[in-house]
Amino acid sequence: MKLLRLKPGHGEIVLAEGDVEIREQEEELIRAFRRELDAGMWAAVPTETRGGRREAELVRSFAEVPRDAERVIFFPRAAGGDHRAAR
Amino acid sequence: MALALPTGALVLLALLWELARPRLRATLAARKVRSADRERSTELGYDRGRELRAEQRARALLASCIDDEDWAMYRDLGFLRVWGSARHATDGPAAGAPYAYLIYPHRPIVAYLPQTGALLNEYCVAFPDLSKPYGSARLPDSDDVLAKWMALTADERRLISDANMHLPGRQIDPDTVRRDLLRLARWERERLAHGADSVRAA
Numbered sequence: 001m002k003l004l005r006l007k008p009g010h011g012e013i014v015l016a017e018g019d020v021e022i023r024e025q026e027e028e029l030i031r032a033f034r035r036e037l038d039a040g041m042w043a044a045v046p047t048e049t050r051g052g053r054r055e056a057e058l059v060r061s062f063a064e065v066p067r068d069a070e071r072v073i074f075f076p077r078a079a080g081g082d083h084r085a086a087r
Numbered sequence: 088m089a090l091a092l093p094t095g096a097l098v099l100l101a102l103l104w105e106l107a108r109p110r111l112r113a114t115l116a117a118r119k120v121r122s123a124d125r126e127r128s129t130e131l132g133y134d135r136g137r138e139l140r141a142e143q144r145a146r147a148l149l150a151s152c153i154d155d156e157d158w159a160m161y162r163d164l165g166f167l168r169v170w171g172s173a174r175h176a177t178d179g180p181a182a183g184a185p186y187a188y189l190i191y192p193h194r195p196i197v198a199y200l201p202q203t204g205a206l207l208n209e210y211c212v213a214f215p216d217l218s219k220p221y222g223s224a225r226l227p228d229s230d231d232v233l234a235k236w237m238a239l240t241a242d243e244r245r246l247i248s249d250a251n252m253h254l255p256g257r258q259i260d261p262d263t264v265r266r267d268l269l270r271l272a273r274w275e276r277e278r279l280a281h282g283a284d285s286v287r288a289a
Contacts, residue, residue: 004148006214006230009137009221011144039218044237046152054154056237058245073152075226075234080251081213 001065003032005041005074015074020067033062033072041074137221145229152233159278164270166191167232169239171198189267190235192228195258196250204268209257210250212238 003015016032018025037043037060044056045065056073059065065072150158153167161167171186186207189197195209214234215224226234238246255261 006145006148006216006226006234007141007220008216008223008225008227009134009141011141011227011230012148042238044241046237054152054157055240056152058238058241073148073233073237075230075237076214076216076224078212078214078234078238078246078249080249081211081215 001029001069002071003029003036003074004071005036006076012073030062033065036074037061040077042077044073044075045069046071046073133222138227141227142229145227145233149229149233149236153236156278160271160274161229161232164267164274166267167236168271169236172243188239189264190232190239191259192231193225195253196235196239197255197259197264199264199268204265206255206261206264209253209255209259210247211253211258212246212250 001020002017004012005015007013015036016029018029020026020029033043043059043065045059046054047057047066047069048054059072149161153161157167167190169188169190171188173185185200185202186198187201188210189199191197193213195211197209198207199205200207212235214226214231216226217224225231235246255264
């Protein structure tokens with residue numbers, strides 16, 4: 001499993017990578033997961049529906065991440081904004 | 088006569104000045120903005136090459152997360168359509184989505200009715216990274232689209248409630264959106280025709 005984070009000026013970076021079936025690696029993944037959530041990030045897991053349609057699932061804890069997920073993507077939480085002001 | 092000619096010239100000059108002044112003022116203002124942007128970019132260490140590489144990475148990640156057809160839509164048209172998930176209580180499971188969204192990079196999400204093309208709302212939402220790596224809180228374009236897509240497909244209601252809702256036309260010209268909807272319809276027709284041709288050829 002890979003934990004990725006979307007980053008301005010860079011694109012995604014790999015925060016942690018490991019096998020959830022190996023205890024030490026899973027603990028490292030959990031630590032990295034918590035760090036990102038504490039930093040205010042949202043976490044999403046890209047998934048596929050039974051019909052084969054791709055979508056995402058927001059997760060709030062590592063326990064919610066499907067064991068077979070390949071990637072968890074962290075990104076800054078949504079905020080209402082005015083794109084004209086942001087430019 | 089000797090007095091009339093210089094006076095006429097003066098009046099003509101004054102008129103020309105009045106006509107040219109707004110354009111001149113706009114040009115100067117635009118130059119000032121460009122200059123300020125350049126200075127700010129230099130201060131923040133803006134690097135065009137780095138931003139392009141970031142965008143390339145973001146595009147690859149987006150392509151790996153969304154459906155092939157959605158990726159083709161974004162690649163060809165520059166926006167993504169996501170079907171709305173809320174249905175009326177009276178609708179059966181077979182009922183099509185009554186509304187959809189257009190996701191643009193770093194612009195509001197636009198809700199519309201696919202049956203009529205009527206625009207419903209603009210949802211202004213951003214994903215600012217307050218740690219500002221490289222001096223900017225702004226994700227690459229395709230990462231912004233991916234963030235919107237993930238949030239919308241995962242928890243539409245939450246994203247919409249976090250967004251600032253406005254009537255259509257506040258930030259995106261409705262004519263542009265209508266044109267994009269026409270482009271989307273044409274694009275889908277062409278893909279359908281191309282698919283039918285491929286099947287016949289096989």
